Amino acid sequence: MRNVVSYARRSMVAIFLALVLAAGLFIAYRLLSQRGKSGPYAAMQGWQPISGQWTEQGGIFSNPSYGRGDMLIAPHSEGTNYRISADIRFDLLFPETHYGDAGLVIRTTDPQQGVDSYQGYYAGLRPDEQTVVLGRASYDWRQLESVPLATPVSVGMWYHLELAARECHLTVTVAPAGNGRPTRLDYQDNHCLTEGVAGLRSFYAQASWQNVKISAN
Secondary structure (H helix, E strand, O other), X not given: OHHHHHHHHHHHHHHHHHHHHHHHHHHHHHHHHHHHHHOOOOOOOOOEEEOOOOEEEOOEEEEOOOOEEEEEEEEEXXXXXXXXXXXXXXXXXXXXXXXXXXXXXXXXXXXXXXXXXXXXXXXXXXXXXXXXXXXXXXXXXXEEEEEEOOOOOOOOOEXXXXXXXXXXXXXXXXXXXXXXXXXXXEXXXXXXXXXXXXXXXXXXXXXXXXXXXXXXX
């Protein structure tokens, strides 16, 4: 009888340990699955800061600096026809003038510290003008197009911005993270820059980015 009780007890312990192991494996699987869904651009690892004070916490990139063209570049995003998108939030504008902008860069080459010290395209939100702007940098700045925002942008709110390049056609779309009318900008640059990397950029503004995605276009 004692042997039967001992066997039953060992069986119960074995079943309990098996259940604990199964639960642990399931939790690990869920965590890995969520990590995979966040994509390769959800953490600072692999990014290249070009001036600024870039940080990342919980998948949110922030730059609390008032730099004149701070960038965070994804060197592993080299491509020709692709798009970059992100949710952008202004945390604080330049105190004296409320001037500043924040956005995304694409087809970028040779990024360096300094104002417009790179070659590439930039699309950004300008709260003081309530516009989305598209420009081209070649160690100077040339504004290509500017469109009034259908839904006003304000500090502390998230806005989804996407910048896409296909051949010599560039498309910019922006919309509030919640409800609100979207804004679209299209531009044909007949002598376009053809390839480069993508990234984040701010100018005289403290801003944050989340849900950064870079994909083929």
